Amino acid sequence: MNDLTANVGTQERSDSIYFAPLLPWQQTLWSQLTQRVLTQQSLPHALLAAGMPGMGKRAFVWRLVAWLVCRERDTNPLGACGACESCQWLKSGTHPSLQVLPIVSMPINADSDTLQDKPSSAKDKKNTKTTSSSALKIKVDDIRALQPFIYQGGQGVRICVLDHAEQMTVAAANALLKTLEEPQAQVHLFLISDTPAQLLPTIKSRVQQLALQTIEPAVAIDYVTKALGHTINREAVGKTAIEQLIQLANGAPLAAIALAQAPWYSKRSLWLTTWQALRSGKRSSVAASDYWQSQLSIKEFIQLSELMLLDMRRVCLGLGELQKDIKLSAALDSYQPTDSGLETFATSLQQAKVALQQNVQEKFAYDKLMQELADL
Numbered sequence: 001m002n003d004l005t006a007n008v009g010t011q012e013r014s015d016s017i018y019f020a021p022l023l024p025w026q027q028t029l030w031s032q033l034t035q036r037v038l039t040q041q042s043l044p045h046a047l048l049a050a051g052m053p054g055m056g057k058r059a060f061v062w063r064l065v066a067w068l069v070c071r072e073r074d075t076n077p078l079g080a081c082g083a084c085e086s087c088q089w090l091k092s093g094t095h096p097s098l099q100v101l102p103i104v105s106m107p108i109n110a111d112s113d114t115l116q117d118k119p120s121s122a123k124d125k126k127n128t129k130t131t132s133s134s135a136l137k138i139k140v141d142d143i144r145a146l147q148p149f150i151y152q153g154g155q156g157v158r159i160c161v162l163d164h165a166e167q168m169t170v171a172a173a174n175a176l177l178k179t180l181e182e183p184q185a186q187v188h189l190f191l192i193s194d195t196p197a198q199l200l201p202t203i204k205s206r207v208q209q210l211a212l213q214t215i216e217p218a219v220a221i222d223y224v225t226k227a228l229g230h231t232i233n234r235e236a237v238g239k240t241a242i243e244q245l246i247q248l249a250n251g252a253p254l255a256a257i258a259l260a261q262a263p264w265y266s267k268r269s270l271w272l273t274t275w276q277a278l279r280s281g282k283r284s285s286v287a288a289s290d291y292w293q294s295q296l297s298i299k300e301f302i303q304l305s306e307l308m309l310l311d312m313r314r315v316c317l318g319l320g321e322l323q324k325d326i327k328l329s330a331a332l333d334s335y336q337p338t339d340s341g342l343e344t345f346a347t348s349l350q351q352a353k354v355a356l357q358q359n360v361q362e363k364f365a366y367d368k369l370m371q372e373l374a375d376l
Contacts, residue, residue: 015090015091015092015093015107015108017058017059017062017063017107018062018063018065018066018080018082018087018090018091018107019063019066019079019080019082019087020059020063022060022063022078022079023056023059023060023223023253024219024222024223025056025214025215025216025219025220025223025253026056026060026212029060029210029211029212030060030063030064033064034067034073034077035077037068037073038073038074038077043188044207044208045180045183045184045187045188045189046180046183046188046189046190046191046206046207046208047188047189047190047191047207047208047209047210048165048190048191048192048193048196048199048204048207048208048209048210049061049190049191049192049193049209049210049212050191050192050193050194050196050209050210050212050213051194051196051212051213052194052250052252052255053194053252053254053255054249054250054252054253054254054255054256054258055212055213055215055252055253055254055255056212056253056254057192057210057212058163058192060210060212061161061190061192062107062161063079063080064190065098065159065161065190066079066080066087066090067079067080068157068159068188069086069090069095069097069098069157069159070084070086070087071084071085071086071087072084092108093106093108097156097157097158097159098158098159098160098161099146099149099158099159099160099161100160100161100163101138101142101143101146101160101161101162101163102135102136102137102138102142102163102164102167104135104136105136105161105163105164136163136164136167137167137169138162138164138165138167138168138169138172139169139171139172140169140171140172140174140175142172143168143172143175143176143179144175146160146179147179150179150184150187151184156186157186157187157188158184158186158187158188159187159188159189159190160187160188160189160190161189161190161192162176162189162190162191162192163192164192164193164194165191165192165193165199165203166193166194166195166196166198166199168199168203170200173199173200173202173203176203177202177203177206180203180206180207181206189207191203191207196209215251215252215253217246217251220246220251220253220256221239221242221243221246223253224242224245224246224253224256224257224260225239225242227253227257228242228257228260228261232245232260232261232265232266233260233265233266235266240324241325242256244322244323244324244325245257245259245260247322248307248322248323262300262303263296263300264296264300264301264303264304265304267295267296267304268304268307268308268323268326269325269326269327270295271304271305271308272308272326272327272328272331274288274291274292274373275308275373275376276331278370278373278374279335279374279376285367285370285371285373285374286367286370288370288373288374289363289366289367289369289370292366292370293362293363293366297362298352298356298362298365298366298369299356301366301369302349302352302353302369305345305349305369305373306346306349307323308328309342309345309346309349310322311323311328312328312332312337312342313342315328315329315332315336316332316336316337316339316342337376341375341376342376344372344375344376345372345373345376348368348369348372349369352365352368352369
């Protein structure tokens, strides 16, 4: 769903993620893996946690990493103790038996893939752009730098976590193959990927994928309902609204929660009204731009627009809308944008994202998008 789930799948990336409660749909897999370790059976040398954001794959991996290095794991099968020397090292980000690539993925004082990222200053925004691009790239020198750690020998578990594994360069992936083909005792490699299709087939053939993607609908509904407390933006919601959130999030519970809490989610009907007013000439694009700038950041408006565009395309193709609560079909009964118009606006949204990465002023980007929306 493009950027609709870009800020989801994401809890705060602090040391607490090592000791967070196990997500309900992960309990069976957790029991299977920990039981293997406790009964002296080795885990697969390399494991892949893959799938769309919002399934909780990173939460599972970091929790398992903490448990594997915990000194008290034999007496704490449900998770790391949080008190031993090893757990203290994790909390401080200095564990000698853990290597993480890229370094920004280390769960200490960084933003992760489960809560929204809300920059509070220009500096924060600049850092966010850096993290989302070059800082996530894994290069061949990064993989080579892991070799001494992997092949150092000695006693004890050693763990390497490669987050955003699809960001490896081809040279880095080829360098990793040697490690995958020559397993070392007590060395565990965890690869995490939001888009596993981008991984080289040779990499995927040498790792075992964790079964993290199947979530029963009833379990998802129960979890999201409890997490939201039966309210969205302080308004009471029923089961239908929760089901819609989960559907919009492609079945990912954490993504559904983040979507509900996004500041733009409650403004979907207002977006539709704005589009109708712009199209009919009842409101100028300049006035609309000024108003929306006071409501949402340009990034949030783009996310909102992408969701609305997705549903408009569905209706124009004769499919049912995903959003049942804003009467999108009724709005499109009198006028439906052309395929070329929808495509042009989609392109404009992508161009706006690129422009923002190049430090184009938000007002300029907002003004241009409103002009495009008026022509949709």
